[in-house]
Structure formats: structure tokens, C-alpha cells
Amino acid sequence: MNSLELLLSGFQAALTPINLFWLVVGCLLGTLVGILPGLGPPATIAILLPLATGFDPATGLIMMAxxxxxxQYGGSTTAILLNIPGESASVVTCIDGYEMAKNGRAGPALGIAAIGSFVAGTIGVIGLTFLAPVVAGLAVNFGPPEYSALMVFALVLVIMLAGDSLLKGFIAMFGGLFLAVIGTDLFSGQQRFTDGRIELAGGIEFIALSVGVFAVGEVLVNIEKESNKQVFQVPSGIKNLLPSWGDLKKSRIPILQGSVVGFFIGILPGAGSTVASFVSYILAKRMSKTPEEFGTGSIEGVAAPEAANNSETGGAMIPLLTLGIPGSGTGAVLLGALVIYGLNPGPLLFTDHPDVVWPIIASMYLGNVALLVMNLPMVPLFAKLLKTPYKVMYPGILLISVVGVYSVNFAIFDVWLLVIFGLLGYVMKKLDIPPAPLVLAFVLEPIAENAIRQSFLLSNNSPLIYLERPISAVLVALTVLLLVSLSFGRSRDVRKQVVEIDD
Amino acid sequence: MPALTRLSSGLAVAAAIATLTACGSGGGGGGGGSADAGDAPSRTEVITHNDVGGGSDVFTRQLIEIMSDNDIIDRQWPVQNVPAGDSIGAMSYMIDREGDPDVIAQMTPTWIATPMTVEDVDVSVDQLTPIALVATEPQVVAVKAGSPYTSLSDFIEAAEESPGTLVQSGGSSTANDALTRLVLQESTGAEWKFLSFEDTGSRITALLRGDADIMMGSASDFSELVRAGDLEVVTVIGSEGLEMFPDAGTSEEQGVDVADAPVQFRAIVGAPGMSEEAVSYYQDRLSQLVETDDWQTLTSEAGLVTDYRPGEDFATYLEEQTTIIGDLLDGLGLRKDQ
Structure with a gap:
């Protein structure tokens, strides 16, 4: 049987009332945990695991998927409305999404996120259906030199998120790199900058950092302004609460481009949706007719990363289902669930258990439709939330932030970190240093550092290993091109900024 | 000075969050240890130091499911994941619940090694109440299918001929596979590189890609890839083979001495000062567990060896393993607890 026939048999199996019911429950729960920062999909699946192990494996896994x-759908909501990036994949969405909300365009931003997520999610599953065996090799062929090169390339792109000031981008990036170094060194087992604190042995909690510098920092800046001035403009009329035809037309290419980028980066274990989201953001900016709008509330700047982090799911399922290798925290939980069901995830899963794998894949098509139907009508309601006076809203934002951060490890220490990073976010905002490069560099540093050290161990400290392997050689070439275009293309601007700061 | 007032209003919000925090911690603490010390267990929770989906987490859930399916326990015990500090957080959690008959944990040798490598840590396994060892998990040695090394001794010989060129992929420097490498290098004089990866998947792809020549891990890490013909398991560390890998000899048969290597084991421990009543309650259930057919299936599929040792026997075993691991870490200069 070919993929199409197997998929159709999967649809037959997935389209039972009981499977559909748990599919909708799963999508609804996913949306909720996506909206609230903190309790992420892995923890949610964990709570439901005892219940789900009582189900038929296909039913349980359909719900968990x-x-x-x-x-991933829900993650954009708090990012756009409240500047709270609940997970690393939403950091980039905050940049233009929150600006759009401030400009009174929260509805179109949320709407395009839902539509983009639907299109991209579906494209990702199509890729999973027809390309899985072909592209699974990519997950294996990406070794330490390839990851090092990809991460260095990504870090250069991160600086470009800074907008106009490369210098400030550099400062933010190095801040993020430093914060990521705190913790236990994988290679030597040594503690780095932990000051003997056990809470820091595992490193700084991501949510405390991202929610601190984005959401808490933003609240601190807003409440010192004149309290009567509205932070958000909210237009009346349902027409302004959804994307217009013009918005959709403008977002078409970023969504398609983001879907493809997200799917392929999603296949690489570890790199995942974060890298996918900002690579596709920067690509969209480069391809846009109006790149100057990026950073000030561009709808393309929301469409591209949201598409990328949703098609990533389809890509990330490939190494999980074809090799038994999870690409992310959620992937690891799904792998655990497969083991608990006695399904032995590995290269033979597709041949041994087509009756489980294909219904899951088929359910992902249905789930994307269900999510669009669930999310789109909510958009006007969510957008209207911003009519709430800020005096009432900010305690709510702080509460969501504190509860969210606390719920990750149930550690008060993380909430103190949130306070510290909130103040950092405030100071950065005052100095006009962008927070996105800091948070993204923080996510990339461990992958980059480990991969670089692994590469040098393999090559006996010869950097030639990066040129000897074809994939990494291509990535190194791209990075060099990017650096050249950055230094010569904008050299005058950069010099001007440096002079200004010297004054 | 408007700037100063602004800053102070910012600080006021920060202080408000801090107050919220303090309230939270007060409330949380109250909810924890409500059971009276000395009571029989009534609402057991099982701690694991893994995130959901990790090896220990999955094993803990399987163990509970078997006990529940076989009516050894009347409801599924909830699993509590406390991944902070790679076992240190889990131990602190238990030490905070001293005397609580409802708090038990599924421990592994990480619980011995990790606190030894962190400065100023005041938790250790010997504060906890030993309940029983349930199984050991022999490490196996895997290579890519078609590899020139058909045994661990082959690999060691090759490493002796060209020191420092071959590569083993594995976990952190204090993990069991890394410590076993140290023991082998010490006893044979051979030298090879150790490539650390955080997750098992990356260790395996390094092998598949040819970046690494061997990998040590638990049988379940490799079983499916062996079945698919991508990997081969060439050696089982120790003196007894595994039925899962009938073609793999033991390290003893291959003349490789690993007596000083730490053993990967799975055991159950209780909160400090747990009553004897509670300890025997759990031992009773665990002794029934290891007799069930489902347990036999689980152990043979996961490559575990049942080694049930309750109470004192387990305490002695823990002491032995603590000495082995402590000496190895000392030799590495990683010991920080002394």
C-alpha cells in the first residue's frame, strides 16, 4: 500500500466518535495550556497519562498529539495580547504581534496567527505523510559540526532581529549567551557561575527569563507612564477585529515560506520550533515589500513565525515515528507514552503498527481543522479583552506571569528570577536594547556550545572539520555571506551608531 | 526627580510580586505533609528525578501500572516529577517530608553521584529510608551494523593500537557509561575519546552517522534499532548475558574486567525516618510485584534483571555502590562534598 491508501485507512480509523471526541479534548487542552505560560504540553500530557493509558493506544496518542x-496554536495568544512568550517558539511572535495589539490590530494579528497555523500545520502533516522515510535521514546526518554551523548562522540572524542597532543586538545576544552558561557543564560536570546554588545547577529556567524580560519588563514600563492614557487602542466593529483581504494577501507568501522552513528545521532534533520561527521571520523581512514595517507591527512578522512553529510539529514527528528519536521535550513524552503502550518506538514502528501510526497522522489533519474552528471565533473576544483599563489588566498580567513561572518547577526561586529578569527587561527597554536577541541566544547557546565542543573533540581541535563535511560547509558559507552583507551593506549605519554611543 | 519616582514605582511592583511569592510559598508548604508521621500509607506518591518521558519516569509508571493491573495496589499511585538539580531536587523534596509514609521514590545511581559533585549540598541518599532494590540494568555495548568491532575486547584492542582516536558516545562525565569507560581505560591502559550528548537520541545518531564507534547504554535504548538491523549489540557488561541479545557475549567471557564499574540499578527509597510499618507495607507490595508475569515481561523486554533485595541487604548494596562511585569521582577530581 502506498502512503495515500495508508492515510485513507488511517482516516477510517480516526473517524470514530470516541477518537474524534478525544481529539477535540486534546486540541482544546492544548490551546488552553498554550495560552497560559508555564504548564506546557509535556506536563499536561504527563497529568493525563494515567487516564490515557487506559485508552486504546491510537485514541490516547491522538489526544496527546x-x-x-x-x-502551538494557543502560544501566540498571550504573546500578541500581553507580550508574554509562553514558550521559546512564541518569542518572535511577540515582536510584531504585541506592536500590532498596541496599534489596535490585535484582532488581525490573532486571526492571521490562527489561519497561518492552520495552513502551516496542514502542510507539515502533508510532509509527514509523504516525505517521512525520505527526509528521516536528515535527522541522522546532522551531527555536531552541522549543528555548530547552523547555530552560528542562527546567532548571526538573531543579531539582525535587533532592528536598526547592530551594537545593541550584540549586547543583548551576549547577555543571553552569558545567562545560558550558568549551570552544570555537560562535559566536565563542573558548576559554572552557580555560586553553589542547587537551584542553578540545571541552569536558569527559560520561562522565568522570557516572561521576565518581555512581560514584566513591559508592565513596569507601562505603569510608570501617565495612568490615564490607554496602552492599547481597540477599534470597534467586528470588521476590524479580523484580518482583512489585504492582510491575507500580504501574509500568503510568509505563511507558505514559514511552512516549508518550519517543516525542515523541525526534522532536526533539538533545533526545533524556536530556530524555525526566527529564520522564517528574517526570511519574510528580506522578501517583504515593506521591510521597514517589521518591528513596528507588521502582519507578515506574525504570519511567518507562527506558520513556522506549527509546521514544525509535522517535521518533528518524523524522527520520533521513523527512528524512535524525540526532537523536543514533548517528543520525549510522546516517546515515553509509546513505550508505556508497549509499541516499541523505532525504525519498525510504521511496519509493525500501521494501525496506530496512520490514525495518528490522519488525526493531525482533522485536529488542524478543529483548531481553526475553535480559535477563529475566539479572536474578536480576545481582542476585546484589551479594552480593559490597564490599571485592571497589569495585576492580571503579573499574576499570570508569576503563576506560570512557579508552575514549571514549583520553585519559589524561579519567581525570584522572574523579579530580577523583570527589572532587567525594564532597564533594557529604557536603554532601547531589544529583548528578543537575549532570549533567543539563551536558547541557542547550549546547543551551539555542546556542538562546537563535540566537533573539536572529534577533529582533535582542527576547525577544518567544518569545511570537510558538506552540510556544515554550506552553512559556514551562508554565515560568511550574511556577515559580509551585514558589515558592508550597512557599514555606514553601524559606524553612525557607534559614534553616537561614544558621545 | 521624575526618573527616581519612576524607578521606585517599578520597584514597588517588583516588591508586590515578591509578596505574592511569599504568600505562594506559605500556602504550598501547608498543603504538603498533611499525613501524620507513623501512619500507614494512604495516598502514596512516587517521586522521580526525570522529566516526563525520561527513562526513570517511564519505568516508574510501568511499575505502578503493573501493580495496579495485578490488584497489588487499589489505585494508581500518582507520579511526581521533580527534575530540578538532577536528583538533588528530588531528594530535597523527600527530606522536606520527613516521616511522611506516603512519599517514596524510584532511585538510580545518579542519586548517589550527583550530590557528590556539587559543592555545599546537604542532601544525600543515606538520609533517605531504604525500602528495596528491585532490578539491575546491565549496560550493553552497541556498534553500528557492519562495524569492525564484534566485541568490546575488539574495540579495546583497536584503541590500544591507536590511542585517543576512537570515540564512544555517551552522557555526562559523571554518568555510568562515562565512569565505566574510566574503569576500562584504567584496567586496560587503552585510551579513547568520550563524546557527551545530553539526550540518548543524539548519542545513537552519532553511532549511526559514524561519528562514534561504540556506545554503552541500557538494552532498551538499542533493542528496536537492533531489530531493524541498524545497530548491533556486541557485549553485555557483567557476567550474565541477556536473552534479548543472544549473540552478544558478556564482558567476562570476552576477558574484560569491569568488576569496579558502577552498576545501573533501580530501587525504591522512602522519605527520611519512615516508620517500619510503612516500610514493610511497601516491601510487601514490591515483593508481590516481582513475582507477577507482567513484571517478567517488562524486565525481559527492557533488558532488566530482577534483583529483589529488601531492607538491610539493600542498605549494604547502596553502601558498596556509594564507595565505588565516590572513588571514581574522586579520581576524576569531581568530588566536591568532602
Whole structure:
């Protein structure tokens, strides 16, 4: 049987009332945990695992997968409305999404996120259906030199997120790199900058950092302004609460481009949706007719990363289902669930258990439709939330932030970190240093550092290993091109900024 | 000075969050240890130091499911994941619940090694109440299919001929596979590189890609890839083979001495000062567990060896393993607890 026939048999199996019911439950739960920062999909699936192990494996896994991609849909909501990036994949969405909300365009931003997520999620599953065996090799062929090169390339792109000031981008990036170094060194087992604190042995909690510098920092800046001035403009009329035809037309290419980028980066274990989201953001900016709008509330700047982090799910399922290798925290939980069901995830899963794998894949098509139907009508309601006076809203934002951060490890220490990073976010905002490069560099540093050290161990400290392997050689070439275009293309601007700061 | 007032209003919000935090911690603490010390267990929770989906987490859930399916326990015990500090957080959690008959944990040798490598840590396994060892998990040695090394001794010989060129992929420097490498290098004089990866998947792809020549891990890490013909398991560390890998000899048969290597084991421990009543309650259930057919299936599929040792026997075993691991870490200069 070919993929299409197997998929159709999967649809037959997935389209039972009981499977559909748990699919909708999974998507709904996923949306909810995606909206609230903190309790992420892995923890949610964990709570439901005892319940789900009582189900038929296909039913249980359909629900769990629904939580996984449902959370990717929901993640954009708090990012756009409240500047709270609940997970690393939403950091980039905050940049233009929150600006749009401030400009009174929260509805179109949320709407395009839902539509983009639907299109991209579906494209990702199509890729999973027809390309899985072909592209699985990519997950294996990406070794330490390839990851090092990809991460260095990504870090250069991160600086470009800074907008106009490369210098400030550099400062933010190095801040993020430093914060990521705190913790236990994988290679030597030594503690780095932990000051003997056990809470820091595992490193700084991501949510405390991202929610601190984005959401808490933003609140601190807003409440010192004149309290009567509205932070958000909210237009009346349902027409302004959804994307217009013009918005959709403008977002078409970023969504398609983001879907493809997200799918392929999603296949690489570890790199995942974060890298996918900002690579596609920068690509969209480069391809846009109006790149100057990026950073000030561009709808393309929301469409591209949201598409990328949703098609990533389809890509990330490939190494999980074809090799038994999870690409992310959620992937690891799904792998655990497969083991608990006695399904032995590995290269033979597709041949041994087509009756489980294909219904899951088929359910992902259905789940994407369900999520669109669930999310789109909510958009005007969410957008209207911003009519709430800020005096009432900011305690709510702080509460969501504190509860969210606390719920990750149930550690008060993390909440103190949130306070510290909130103040950092405030100071950065005052100095006009962008927070996105800091948070993204923080996510990339461990992958980059480990991969670089692994590469040098393999090559006996010869950097030639980066040129000897074809994939990494291509990535190194791209990075060099990017650096050249950055230094010569904008050299005058950069010099001007440096002079200004010297004054 | 408007700037100063602004800053102070910012600080006021920060202080408000801090107050919220303090309230939270007060409330949380109250909810924890409500059971009276000395009571029989009534609402057991099982701690694991893994995130959901990790090896220990999955094993803990399987163990509970078997006990529940076989009516050894009347409801599924909830699993509590406390991944902070790679076992240190889990131990602190238990030490905070001293005397609580409802708090048990599934421990592994990480619980011995990790606190030894962190400065100023005041938690250790000997504060906890030993309940029983349930199984050991022999490490196996895997290579890519078609590799020139058909045994661990082959690999060691090759490493002796060209020191420092071959590569083993594995976990952190204090993990069991890394410590076993140290023991082998010490006893044979051979030298090879150790490539650390955080997750098992990356260790395996390094092998598949040819970046690494061997990998040590638990049988379940490799079983499916062996079945698919991508990997081969060439050696089982120790003196007894595994039925899962009938073609793999033991390290003893291959003349490789690993007596000083730490053993990967799975055991159950209780909160400090747990009553004897509670300890025997759990031992009773665990002794029934290891007799069930489902347990036999689980152990043979996961490559575990049942080694049930309750109470004192387990305490002695823990002491032995603590000495082995402590000496190895000392030799590495990683010991920080002394």
C-alpha cells in the first residue's frame, strides 16, 4: 500500500466518535495550556497519562498529539495580547504581534496567527505523510559540526532581529549567551557561575527569563507612564477585529515560506520550533515589500513565525515515528507514552503498527481543522479583552506571569528570577536594547556550545572539520555571506551608531 | 526627580510580586505533609528525578501500572516529577517530608553521584529510608551494523593500537557509561575519546552517522534499532548475558574486567525516618510485584534483571555502590562534598 491508501485507512480509523471526541479534548487542552505560560504540553500530557493509558493506544496518542500541536496554536495568544512568550517558539511572535495589539490590530494579528497555523500545520502533516522515510535521514546526518554551523548562522540572524542597532543586538545576544552558561557543564560536570546554588545547577529556567524580560519588563514600563492614557487602542466593529483581504494577501507568501522552513528545521532534533520561527521571520523581512514595517507591527512578522512553529510539529514527528528519536521535550513524552503502550518506538514502528501510526497522522489533519474552528471565533473576544483599563489588566498580567513561572518547577526561586529578569527587561527597554536577541541566544547557546565542543573533540581541535563535511560547509558559507552583507551593506549605519554611543 | 519616582514605582511592583511569592510559598508548604508521621500509607506518591518521558519516569509508571493491573495496589499511585538539580531536587523534596509514609521514590545511581559533585549540598541518599532494590540494568555495548568491532575486547584492542582516536558516545562525565569507560581505560591502559550528548537520541545518531564507534547504554535504548538491523549489540557488561541479545557475549567471557564499574540499578527509597510499618507495607507490595508475569515481561523486554533485595541487604548494596562511585569521582577530581 502506498502512503495515500495508508492515510485513507488511517482516516477510517480516526473517524470514530470516541477518537474524534478525544481529539477535540486534546486540541482544546492544548490551546488552553498554550495560552497560559508555564504548564506546557509535556506536563499536561504527563497529568493525563494515567487516564490515557487506559485508552486504546491510537485514541490516547491522538489526544496527546492534539495537546502538542494545539499548544502551538494557543502560544501566540498571550504573546500578541500581553507580550508574554509562553514558550521559546512564541518569542518572535511577540515582536510584531504585541506592536500590532498596541496599534489596535490585535484582532488581525490573532486571526492571521490562527489561519497561518492552520495552513502551516496542514502542510507539515502533508510532509509527514509523504516525505517521512525520505527526509528521516536528515535527522541522522546532522551531527555536531552541522549543528555548530547552523547555530552560528542562527546567532548571526538573531543579531539582525535587533532592528536598526547592530551594537545593541550584540549586547543583548551576549547577555543571553552569558545567562545560558550558568549551570552544570555537560562535559566536565563542573558548576559554572552557580555560586553553589542547587537551584542553578540545571541552569536558569527559560520561562522565568522570557516572561521576565518581555512581560514584566513591559508592565513596569507601562505603569510608570501617565495612568490615564490607554496602552492599547481597540477599534470597534467586528470588521476590524479580523484580518482583512489585504492582510491575507500580504501574509500568503510568509505563511507558505514559514511552512516549508518550519517543516525542515523541525526534522532536526533539538533545533526545533524556536530556530524555525526566527529564520522564517528574517526570511519574510528580506522578501517583504515593506521591510521597514517589521518591528513596528507588521502582519507578515506574525504570519511567518507562527506558520513556522506549527509546521514544525509535522517535521518533528518524523524522527520520533521513523527512528524512535524525540526532537523536543514533548517528543520525549510522546516517546515515553509509546513505550508505556508497549509499541516499541523505532525504525519498525510504521511496519509493525500501521494501525496506530496512520490514525495518528490522519488525526493531525482533522485536529488542524478543529483548531481553526475553535480559535477563529475566539479572536474578536480576545481582542476585546484589551479594552480593559490597564490599571485592571497589569495585576492580571503579573499574576499570570508569576503563576506560570512557579508552575514549571514549583520553585519559589524561579519567581525570584522572574523579579530580577523583570527589572532587567525594564532597564533594557529604557536603554532601547531589544529583548528578543537575549532570549533567543539563551536558547541557542547550549546547543551551539555542546556542538562546537563535540566537533573539536572529534577533529582533535582542527576547525577544518567544518569545511570537510558538506552540510556544515554550506552553512559556514551562508554565515560568511550574511556577515559580509551585514558589515558592508550597512557599514555606514553601524559606524553612525557607534559614534553616537561614544558621545 | 521624575526618573527616581519612576524607578521606585517599578520597584514597588517588583516588591508586590515578591509578596505574592511569599504568600505562594506559605500556602504550598501547608498543603504538603498533611499525613501524620507513623501512619500507614494512604495516598502514596512516587517521586522521580526525570522529566516526563525520561527513562526513570517511564519505568516508574510501568511499575505502578503493573501493580495496579495485578490488584497489588487499589489505585494508581500518582507520579511526581521533580527534575530540578538532577536528583538533588528530588531528594530535597523527600527530606522536606520527613516521616511522611506516603512519599517514596524510584532511585538510580545518579542519586548517589550527583550530590557528590556539587559543592555545599546537604542532601544525600543515606538520609533517605531504604525500602528495596528491585532490578539491575546491565549496560550493553552497541556498534553500528557492519562495524569492525564484534566485541568490546575488539574495540579495546583497536584503541590500544591507536590511542585517543576512537570515540564512544555517551552522557555526562559523571554518568555510568562515562565512569565505566574510566574503569576500562584504567584496567586496560587503552585510551579513547568520550563524546557527551545530553539526550540518548543524539548519542545513537552519532553511532549511526559514524561519528562514534561504540556506545554503552541500557538494552532498551538499542533493542528496536537492533531489530531493524541498524545497530548491533556486541557485549553485555557483567557476567550474565541477556536473552534479548543472544549473540552478544558478556564482558567476562570476552576477558574484560569491569568488576569496579558502577552498576545501573533501580530501587525504591522512602522519605527520611519512615516508620517500619510503612516500610514493610511497601516491601510487601514490591515483593508481590516481582513475582507477577507482567513484571517478567517488562524486565525481559527492557533488558532488566530482577534483583529483589529488601531492607538491610539493600542498605549494604547502596553502601558498596556509594564507595565505588565516590572513588571514581574522586579520581576524576569531581568530588566536591568532602
Amino acid at each position: 492534539g495537546i502538542y500541536y494545539g499548544a
